[in-house]
Amino acid sequence: MANDLARWQFATTSIYHFIFVPITIGLAFLVAILHTAWYRTENPEYKRMTRFFGTLLLINVAIGVVTGLVQEFEFGMNWSTYSRYVGSVFGAPLAMEGLAAFFLESTFLGLWLFGWGRLPKRVHLATIWAVAIGSVLSALFILVANSWMQHPVGYKLNHAGQPVLNNIWALVVNPTFVWGFAHVLLAALITGALVMLAVSAWYLLRNRYVESFQRTAKIALIVLIPTMVIQLSVGSQLGVVEAHYQPMKIAAAEAQWNSCKPCSFSAFQIGGGSNDQTPTQIIEIPHLLSVLATGTWSGPVTGLNQLQKQYQARYGPGNYIPDVFIQYWSMRVMAYLAALILLLALWGGWLLNRGKLASSKWFLRLSIWAVVTPFLMNTAGWLLTESGRQPWIVQGLQKTVNANSPSVSSTEIWISLIALILAYIVLGAADAVLMLRYSRRGLADADEEAAESSDASGAPVPALTY
């Protein structure tokens, strides 16, 4: 019971945390691009946009930072057996994340936010890039840590049977990390671009600040189209890597109960959960699963039943099959939405090319609604990754059921779970209110602030930023 509750709490808090992380990483880059455009062209239009999207960034950074703190504490609070067991490997990337990324990100965010009119322009521009780089580094180190849980490398077991790091480089060239990191980074850029596109579309649809928001819609699309195309191939390559190291994860994602060769892809089915081995196939595409999972036209995929037998022979009795329903549908939600977003992006590129972006009502309307899709895709992607590793917390080394804190009771987790959920609801509501307010307030405010603090000629007013 305590173990299940601890899992619920970790799942809830990490999914919630990851709503804000990709906005932060993606927007940090886009704001840095806008700021660079202002620095290069000295066009005040870009400065207004930098400040406008910078405010949206800051609102989310606040919540990303505090929810990230929960994640770091939870390893020790809820998963002390895990922390004690893997600390010699897993702790290092977390500490590096703090030292290399968080300090950089937070210090330079302060410098950027308060540096308007106080720092030389070139230095001020460098600070926002330092923030963007810091946010990427934090994703890098946390994915080094997470990828080790998916595919442990660079360690040996000591006399007590605990993994002890013996090759830090192996963690960095871990294929699960290399592809996973690229996948997350692109997802963050896509999220940032879709947020920027949606806000721009909202204004264009209402004919407000058309000039400005046409520029940002264009920048968003220029970022979105290539990242989306690359993401499809990176995502599918990650699938191949995972099929190799974590065959259960991919077999479950395809609800492939029995081995096949060649394997067709189930595009849509009814049933097929953990207790249903004969789902009703609605749409099947021949050979596609072989291509996706192995990269070859007729490659074999081992089925869940066969893998289960292999795992039992290797690790002893137990159920090694992850939740098939979650795997199957999170894979499809992610992939199908990605395909739709790619179509939207290409449509936008075509409109942009024809100079009709601002006048295509349907494109703008769809772009506004598309803002929810990156969050669904990101969540689905993490469900696929994390639920697909179960029953393991560290693939092949430790099971989740053995990893929680023996000293923390169910009652205590109930209290913390409820308290955190309530706090998250309040934070989420306040974040939504502020995001909508600032998104809709327009550029007038950004104008005032800009006037206030850019007046470096002699007006001494130290702007009250907070």
Place this chain on the structure above:
Amino acid sequence: MQLHTIWFIIITVFWIGFFVLEGFDFGVGALHMVIGKTETERRVAINTIGPWWDGNEVWLIVAGAALFAAFPGWYATLFSALYLALVLVLLGLFGRGVSFEWRSKRESPRWRMGWSWALTVGSILTPLLLGVGLGDMLHGLPINQNHDYTGNFFNLLTGYGVVTGVTMVVLCLLHGATFLALRTTDELRDRARRIGRRVGPVAIVITLAWVIWTLVVIGGGTIPQPTQIFGLLALIFAWALLYTDRDGWAFAASAFAIAAAIGQIFIALYPNVMISSTNHAFNLTVNNSAAGHYSLVVMTVVALVLMPVVLLYQGWSFHVFRRRVAAPEPPAAEPPATPATHT
């Protein structure tokens, strides 16, 4: 010196860094409603820590993560033992963290009042509970032979732990007051110094009581240790300097007092890291809770390379925003802005 000891020192430095830096943020947060009578004054108070609070808070994240990396056993036992206390710390940090960014984003007085209270409560609750946790490490908690905590939330509230927590809160209040005196002008500065002068004696008395109790807990006889003597002296200096114009020196003195207090706890702990009140044979020590040798070597290299860089740019950030913060109302009274230059 063996790596375990080096990492014990590094962890101590992170905790000292956290309390010295975030300590004044806590103080400012706790005092901003007292020091600022009007909305503008409150915003001025908050903006004195504006560019830095986030970077300061990272010291806590790094202290926690470094603990995980260097002493997984310590991290696991401490964080699971302090479970509900840490939930409260997290809620306190939520309130603080988002109130900085969100408070001024709406005009509504109710919205601002709400976040002001979140800031105040979070700024008191966090050092209080972290202090309780640090005190408990030294005082001892029920820990079994598997290094698992066997008590509940109320077992955390040991007399010594609570006094340690209260000591941290009053030290942060004084530190916040000296910081505000250093960072503001005119009436706000006067008010900050007045509050500091009132907090001073309270801080001295409570810290003295805590120091005596610490001597009892560690069984070191009646001879006070150097950190205790210098810490108390610094505290008295900080208070006395608030009667002069030496804002910078008062702030330095209160910073030293906090550093001495945190340092004291860790010095008294070594070579243990958590005392078991069940049986001293179950104590966590630097040896039985440390990570493998190779991880410690890697982390030592990383820390040696990165920490100087971090200190350099954090120091630069403090340098850039070194000017006092004033309310924007009387623009004529201000000296012309001199854009800070890269050093």
